[in-house]
Amino acid sequence: MQMHDPARDEQGARRGFLSKVMALAAGGLATLAPAGAGVWVLLDPLRRKSAAASFLRVTEIEAIPDDGVPRQFPIVTDRVDAWTGFPAEPVGAVYLRREKGSDVVQALSATCPHAGCFVEMEPAEHCFRCPCHNSSFTLDGGIVAPSPSPRPMDELECRIGHGGAVEVKWQNFFTGIAEKVARP
Ligand code: FES
Structure with missing residues (x-):
């Protein structure tokens, strides 16, 4: 027993x-x-903070056809947090476009102003669409109503540097509000 x-x-x-x-x-x-690749930017605040408000070389002007159609480019930069420095790595993405015969480049952040997902191009429909809650934007970043996003896509400062280098002032903005307010 x-x-x-x-x-x-x-x-x-x-x-x-x-x-x-x-x-x-x-x-x-x-x-x-993450439910999809689109939210990775939202989930990593360190990435956002590290590259705030600095001009970064993204590509050359020849890489952007002057057909008015946006092309996507990664933002690659070093990242530093309180303890560690990290080598260059992607921290976000931008869409660059220019009109026929123009050297002016428009830069749009690929981060959705609604909640930070990754906005995708819909070439067949000539617009941008966010897969998270279906916000739509025109190819120049304008809002398409009705839309969950409270504002258009965030335009970034862009300049042409030495040798035709396209430099974008990389910034992240608060999401979910109508005003475009840069994150510190
Ligand atoms: S995060 Fe883009 S529509 Fe909600």
């Missing part, structure tokens, strides 16, 4: 409790995983 051992029972109960806690934690983390 097997003897009842209260110490062993208690140990078993504790082990069962711990495995339940671990399972709940794992489930919680799984639900926090």
Whole structure:
């Protein structure tokens, strides 16, 4: 006949409790995983902070056809937080476009002003669309009503530097508000 051992029972109960806690934690983390590639910018505030308000070389003007159609380019820069410096890596993206015969480049942040998802081009429909809540924008960044986004796409300062380098002042802005307010 097997003897009842209260110490062993208690140990078993504790082990069962711990495995339940671990399972709940794992489930919680799984639900926090980004639902799509579009939200990665939103999920990494360090990336946003590191590259705030500086002109960065993005491409050359020849790489932007003068057909009025935006082209997407990554923003690549070094990143530094309180403890560590990181080598150059993508921190966001911009759409660049220019009109026929023009050397003026318009730069639009690819970050949706509604909640920070990644705005995508819809070439067939000649517009931008955000996959998260369906905000639409014209090719020059204008808002298409009705739209969850409270403002047009965020335009960024852009200049042509030495040798035709296209330099964009990379900034992030607060999302979800009608005013375009730069993050510090
Ligand atoms: S985040 Fe783009 S529409 Fe909501």
